[in-house]
Amino acid sequence: xxxxxxxxxxxxxxxxxxxxxxxxxxxxxxxxxxxxxxxxxxxxxxxxxxxxxxxxxxxxxxxxxxxxxxxxxxxxxxxxxxxxxxxxxxxxxxxxxxxxxxxxxxxxxxxxxxxxxxxxxxxxxxxxxxxxxxxxxxxxxxxxxxxxxxxxxxxxxxxxxxxxxxxxxxxxxxxxxxxxxxxxxxxxxxxxxxxxxxxxxxxxxxxxxxxxxxxxxxxxxxxxxxxxxxxxxxxxxxxxxxxxxxxxxxxxxxxxxxxxxxxxxxxxxxxxxxxxxxxxxxxxxxxxxxxxxxxxxxxxxxxxxxxxxxxxxxxxxxxxxxxxxxxxxxxxxxxxxxxxxxxxxxxxxxxxxxxxxxxxxxxxxxxxxxxxxxxxxxxxxxxxxxxxxxxxxxxxxxxxxxxxxxxxxxxxxxxxxxxxxxxxxxxxx
Ligand SMILES: Cc1ncc(COP(=O)(O)O)c(C=O)c1O
Numbered sequence: 001x002x003x004x005x006x007x008x009x010x011x012x013x014x015x016x017x018x019x020x021x022x023x024x025x026x027x028x029x030x031x032x033x034x035x036x037x038x039x040x041x042x043x044x045x046x047x048x049x050x051x052x053x054x055x056x057x058x059x060x061x062x063x064x065x066x067x068x069x070x071x072x073x074x075x076x077x078x079x080x081x082x083x084x085x086x087x088x089x090x091x092x093x094x095x096x097x098x099x100x101x102x103x104x105x106x107x108x109x110x111x112x113x114x115x116x117x118x119x120x121x122x123x124x125x126x127x128x129x130x131x132x133x134x135x136x137x138x139x140x141x142x143x144x145x146x147x148x149x150x151x152x153x154x155x156x157x158x159x160x161x162x163x164x165x166x167x168x169x170x171x172x173x174x175x176x177x178x179x180x181x182x183x184x185x186x187x188x189x190x191x192x193x194x195x196x197x198x199x200x201x202x203x204x205x206x207x208x209x210x211x212x213x214x215x216x217x218x219x220x221x222x223x224x225x226x227x228x229x230x231x232x233x234x235x236x237x238x239x240x241x242x243x244x245x246x247x248x249x250x251x252x253x254x255x256x257x258x259x260x261x262x263x264x265x266x267x268x269x270x271x272x273x274x275x276x277x278x279x280x281x282x283x284x285x286x287x288x289x290x291x292x293x294x295x296x297x298x299x300x301x302x303x304x305x306x307x308x309x310x311x312x313x314x315x316x317x318x319x320x321x322x323x324x325x326x327x328x329x330x331x332x333x334x335x336x337x338x339x340x341x342x343x344x345x346x347x348x349x350x351x352x353x354x355x356x357x358x359x360x361x362x363x364x365x366x367x368x369x370x371x372x373x374x375x376x377x378x379x380x381x382x383x384x385x386x387x388x389x390x391x392x393x394x395x396x397x398x399x400x401x402x403x404x405x406x407x408x409x410x411x412x413x414x415x416x417x418x419x420x421x422x423x424x425x426x427x428x429x
Contacts, residue, residue, distance in 0.1 A: 002037055002048065008048050012033060034046050041066040041067060043055065052371060054371060054372050054396065055373050055389065056367075060232070061260040061387060062259045065308060065309075066389040069391075073265060076301050083300060085295045086297075088291050094300065095299060098115075099115075101303060106272055113271065113272050113273075115270050116293040118269060120147070120149055121150055121269065123156070123195070123228075126271045127195070129280060130226045136192040137170075138173060138192060140191060140193070141156035141157070143177065144200060144202065145177070145197055145203060155168055156195055177208070184219055189223060196227075198231055199233070199234050199244060204379065204380030205344045205386075206380070207346050210248050213245070228255075231255055231257055238348055240315060240346070253273065255273075256269070256270075260309070268299065317390075322348050324394060324397045325386075325397060326343075329352075329401065332405055338355070339355065339408055341355045341382075350387065357381045360377075360382040362418060364384060367404070367407040372403040372407065374386055
């Protein structure tokens with residue numbers, strides 16, 4: 001889809017008047033008035049056709065399989081021959097098929113699934129289940145973690161996202177990341193659950209130690225609390241394994257799936273939990289409903305996503321592409337050592353760590369100008385998140401590395417024009 005520059009201005013005006021004037025003025029200020037038009041594989045093109053970006057943000061994993069993946073579109077079209085949303089109260093062929101497939105692909109007795117529409121909704125349900133099942137109320141999360149902007153999910157997050165909405169809900173506590181002692185101190189007989197992302201993305205693609213994840217598993221188990229693992233970003237092969245938590249040899253009690261399950265085409269999310277917890281819903285089968293959650297059409301898409309992502313060759317491909325980044329980024333750190341400090345990576349879950357916050361933030365703008373979408377992590381702005389679609393090929397890796405090199409070379413110039421305050425909290429959350 002393409003429109004003229006004049007038509008583009010009209011779209012921006014309509015967006016400003018009827019959707020968000022704040023977003024329009026922010027993007028105008030930084031010369032980032034990009035409107036997605038044509039899109040394919042890892043690329044998105046402005047609606048005028050004037051600018052193309054290689055997508056290294058992928059909406060946090062929504063576009064794991066690239067934009068408008070033809071297999072996914074075909075699944076959706078096939079699904080329309082038989083299905084619609086379905087009825088959220090009745091027994092459903094599609095929810096049964098999809099839940100069985102997820103259970104087959106999960107380890108242990110992670111055998112039950114409740115579907116949702118957004119990641120936040122799926123996290124909310126995980127917390128409801130943890131409280132309902134244990135009869136306890138305390139929910140522990142990590143400082144700088146992020147689980148969504150809905151009710152309970154918001155309550156697990158940092159104050160900057162909650163402050164305008166009044167005091168936090170009671171029972172929610174945050175502890176520092178990767179700190180076993182702090183977790184040990186906080187988890188007690190009132191704790192319903194500890195919730196953590198496998199790799200906290202908003203905290204700057206911070207990779208936990210295996211020791212930490214295993215300690216969390218042990219401590220929660222010993223105190224009768226549940227361990228909720230948020231795989232919204234790390235699921236579906238992002239880390240080179242189907243589920244990110246597999247790297248840590250742990251069996252969570254509840255796993256939250258989102259973003260990538262949609263294939264970038266149809267929103268669908270899932271809360272997966274171990275068999276014993278089903279007892280809570282057996283007693284209360286209608287205590288949680290979601291009208292669109294687990295739409296029968298969406299299930300057709302999600303089944304195709306699982307088929308593609310669980311293929312051993314696909315996962316091998318992700319690991320191969322990740323190994324290319326692992327060899328090509330460190331020389332860039334040597335070249336730009338005044339700016340770039342560290343490369344964080346678990347498969348294609350990657351982060352470029354700059355020495356200074358302002359450089360992490362300004363890199364987002366510099367990357368945009370050289371044709372790459374990579375966005376800083378809002379809870380550690382020294383880090384630019386690098387999550388390209390998993391289907392990229394070797395040539396794309398070289399293109400991305402060249403663009404990173406070029407963008408860093410421009411940081412000095414941009415630093416003279418913009419201040420961090422210009423960007424922070426304004427550019428993108
Ligand atoms: C790790 C994680 N959990 C949960 C969510 C919330 O998902 P949604 O925006 O679909 O509600 C997000 C969204 O960015 C996320 O990154």
